[in-house]
Amino acid sequence: MATKNRQVLLATRPKGYPKETDFTLVETEMPSPGDGEFLVKIHYLSVDPYMRGLMNDVKTYREPIPVGGVVIGGGVGTIIESRHPEYREGEVVVGYWGWQEYAVSDGSGVHRFDPAIGPMSTALGVLGMPGLTAYFGLLDIGKPQPGDSVFISGAAGAVGSVAGQIAKIKGCRVAGSAGSAEKVAFLDEIGFDAAFNYKEVSDYNSALREVCPGGIDIYFDNVGGPLTDAVFTQINPGARIVVCGQIDQYNAQEPPQGPRLLWHLIVKCARAEGFLVFQFEDRYEEGQRAMARWMAEGCLTHRETITEGIENTPEAFIGLFTGENTGKQLVKVAEPEQQ
Amino acid sequence: MATKNRQVLLATRPKGYPKETDFTLVETEMPSPGDGEFLVKIHYLSVDPYMRGLMNDVKTYREPIPVGGVVIGGGVGTIIESRHPEYREGEVVVGYWGWQEYAVSDGSGVHRFDPAIGPMSTALGVLGMPGLTAYFGLLDIGKPQPGDSVFISGAAGAVGSVAGQIAKIKGCRVAGSAGSAEKVAFLDEIGFDAAFNYKEVSDYNSALREVCPGGIDIYFDNVGGPLTDAVFTQINPGARIVVCGQIDQYNAQEPPQGPRLLWHLIVKCARAEGFLVFQFEDRYEEGQRAMARWMAEGCLTHRETITEGIENTPEAFIGLFTGENTGKQLVKVAEPEQQ
Numbered sequence: 001m002a003t004k005n006r007q008v009l010l011a012t013r014p015k016g017y018p019k020e021t022d023f024t025l026v027e028t029e030m031p032s033p034g035d036g037e038f039l040v041k042i043h044y045l046s047v048d049p050y051m052r053g054l055m056n057d058v059k060t061y062r063e064p065i066p067v068g069g070v071v072i073g074g075g076v077g078t079i080i081e082s083r084h085p086e087y088r089e090g091e092v093v094v095g096y097w098g099w100q101e102y103a104v105s106d107g108s109g110v111h112r113f114d115p116a117i118g119p120m121s122t123a124l125g126v127l128g129m130p131g132l133t134a135y136f137g138l139l140d141i142g143k144p145q146p147g148d149s150v151f152i153s154g155a156a157g158a159v160g161s162v163a164g165q166i167a168k169i170k171g172c173r174v175a176g177s178a179g180s181a182e183k184v185a186f187l188d189e190i191g192f193d194a195a196f197n198y199k200e201v202s203d204y205n206s207a208l209r210e211v212c213p214g215g216i217d218i219y220f221d222n223v224g225g226p227l228t229d230a231v232f233t234q235i236n237p238g239a240r241i242v243v244c245g246q247i248d249q250y251n252a253q254e255p256p257q258g259p260r261l262l263w264h265l266i267v268k269c270a271r272a273e274g275f276l277v278f279q280f281e282d283r284y285e286e287g288q289r290a291m292a293r294w295m296a297e298g299c300l301t302h303r304e305t306i307t308e309g310i311e312n313t314p315e316a317f318i319g320l321f322t323g324e325n326t327g328k329q330l331v332k333v334a335e336p337e338q339q
Numbered sequence: 340m341a342t343k344n345r346q347v348l349l350a351t352r353p354k355g356y357p358k359e360t361d362f363t364l365v366e367t368e369m370p371s372p373g374d375g376e377f378l379v380k381i382h383y384l385s386v387d388p389y390m391r392g393l394m395n396d397v398k399t400y401r402e403p404i405p406v407g408g409v410v411i412g413g414g415v416g417t418i419i420e421s422r423h424p425e426y427r428e429g430e431v432v433v434g435y436w437g438w439q440e441y442a443v444s445d446g447s448g449v450h451r452f453d454p455a456i457g458p459m460s461t462a463l464g465v466l467g468m469p470g471l472t473a474y475f476g477l478l479d480i481g482k483p484q485p486g487d488s489v490f491i492s493g494a495a496g497a498v499g500s501v502a503g504q505i506a507k508i509k510g511c512r513v514a515g516s517a518g519s520a521e522k523v524a525f526l527d528e529i530g531f532d533a534a535f536n537y538k539e540v541s542d543y544n545s546a547l548r549e550v551c552p553g554g555i556d557i558y559f560d561n562v563g564g565p566l567t568d569a570v571f572t573q574i575n576p577g578a579r580i581v582v583c584g585q586i587d588q589y590n591a592q593e594p595p596q597g598p599r600l601l602w603h604l605i606v607k608c609a610r611a612e613g614f615l616v617f618q619f620e621d622r623y624e625e626g627q628r629a630m631a632r633w634m635a636e637g638c639l640t641h642r643e644t645i646t647e648g649i650e651n652t653p654e655a656f657i658g659l660f661t662g663e664n665t666g667k668q669l670v671k672v673a674e675p676e677q678q
Contacts, residue, residue: 053606061576061606221601224601225599228601243601243605244605246602246605249599255599256599257597258597258599259596260564260588260597261601262560262600262611263585264613266582266583266584266585267399267400267613267615268400269618271610271611272604272611273609273612274604274605274607274610275608276605276606276608279608
């Protein structure tokens with residue numbers, strides 16, 4: 001058994017876009033669980049855009065990551081030693097272990113993952129936080145009705161691609177935007193009715209009119225910024241704007257400015273609502289079951305981009321902001337044992 | 340009986356703030372009702388900020404007022420001649436008659452007003468569109484809970500002053516902003532817990548922290564602009580932003596810019612929702628009854644600012660944007676007969 005643990009620390013607070021030198025890889029002693037704790041061997045780490053916000057020295061919905069601390073992030077692993085009365089060796093668990101190979105936990109914020117419902121990596125993707133974000137965001141905040149016109153920004157990402165497929169399952173017409181021809185092709189593959197590559201478009205307004213000729217009833221927004229400004233001008237009466245992410249702004253060094261948008265909400269009797277997946281924590285199982293069923297029925301597919309090795313976690317994270325990933329971006333830290 | 344009608348026409352589309360020369364007073368022949376129509380003698384006209392939007396050459400939720408046309412606006416009057424099977428002479432009716440002394444109508448968009456529930460002028464204020472806007476906006480969009488901290492911008496206006504009092508009735512703590520010391524004193528009189536004069540404040544953030552030390556659960560926004568930007572930074576988790584009006588922007592000649600606000604909705608799991616009172620049309624009677632009861636019980640008071648004479652309607656309208664009115668701004672066109 002290993003005696004060392006490798007960790008990625010926040011070396012310095014990123015200014016603007018994160019760089020590799022903002023992070024540092026260190027080797028430390030293998031942690032040892034105390035009474036009421038267990039030791040997890042991590043197989044996959046998740047890198048997600050929201051982590052960028054936690055790297056600033058600003059309290060949002062949780063404390064910022066301290067400089068010199070292990071970078072916060074979700075992961076899935078196997079318990080290899082337990083001194084906790086409710087967890088046993090061999091159980092697969094999901095938690096905010098941080099960017100490291102091994103972690104000790106007292107069980108707070110931890111969820112068990114049943115390997116029977118899907119491969120372990122899906123615990124961080126379609127059956128994990130991104131999938132649940134899509135599920136509750138679209139269904140509970142967006143409240144789709146058959147025939148609704150849905151537009152999704154960042155549609156080829158881990159959240160957007162699932163949200164779009166759920167919207168199709170619910171009988172909506174679905175269009176989206178993504179950042180490459182490959183991603184647009186992927187959206188076509190998974191059943192989007194229309195999509196455009198926002199990097200190839202000179203005028204968001206006309207691109208939107210083309211993919212959503214009947215206006216927009218639900219906007220699932222992962223991106224924010226000028227694309228969102230354009231969407232606000234094309235919402236239908238009674239529209240719902242699911243404010244899921246604003247990746248366009250996470251690296252801004254000055255408070256981003258833009259046209260004032262609230263007026264559109266009045267004249268369209270529309271609603272913009274933000275959410276965090278944690279507010280639906282007591283319904284995670286409902287979401288996982290629904291999505292596992294849709295996957296089994298073949299109407300929900302998922303894609304993963306997997307980077308190998310803990311040492312490449314910063315690179316994988318940085319790639320989120322340059323559009324490297326299609327679907328869920330993961331880092332494989334250690335091969336999961338055969339289940 | 341009079342044989343002439345006086346009307347205020349839109350002479351030209353205002354650029355920025357409206358001026359008296361944007362309007363013109365004309366004398367025309369008294370209109371005559373055809374089959375299925377009735378003739379109304381108007382007693383009070385309403386002037387409201389939303390009318391400014393209808394003076395631009397932009398279709399919003401209704402067509403813009405044509406240049407040379409009678410200015411659109413609500414009024415209350417008495418039917419003095421009827422060839423309509425369902426309306427009788429002597430009935431008091433509220434409708435969008437426009438800025439004139441007499442109007443012919445086929446009954447579309449018309450509501451009867453029962454003079455037993457309040458003076459005729461209240462049909463345009465606390466028991467009319469502004470009161471109903473406050474009622475449905477606060478209760479249906481804001482969903483107040485006892486103990487909620489409510490902040491109201493434009494709090495001394497026809498809508499804000501009613502919304503604040505309803506919030507107090509529902510057990511909330513209520514603070515607001517208004518544009519003069521007299522208005523702030525009026526807010527104190529009608530039971531607001533705290534208020535500030537936004538014209539006397541150098542920093543909205545600290546003014547808000549002072550009047551809402553526990554943050555803001557419901558923001559009833561009549562104003563928009565920099566004050567709203569500051570409120571977004573002080574909302575509590577789960578906050579509801581009732582987007583009722585954006586008077587700060589109605590006279591803008593360029594699309595107004597400001598800090599991007601949607602991010603706040605995510606980290607606070609908050610909702611911003613716009614509405615138009617018309618969407619609650621089938622519940623107007625419920626709202627009127629509730630407010631008439633609260634008035635009778637003494638827990639809802641209202642104030643009116645009344646300008647005399649149809650020829651002074653433009654001046655009364657322009658005064659809305661310079662803060663001349665406390666409570667509901669009306670124009671008395673003709674003395675109502677004793678009921």
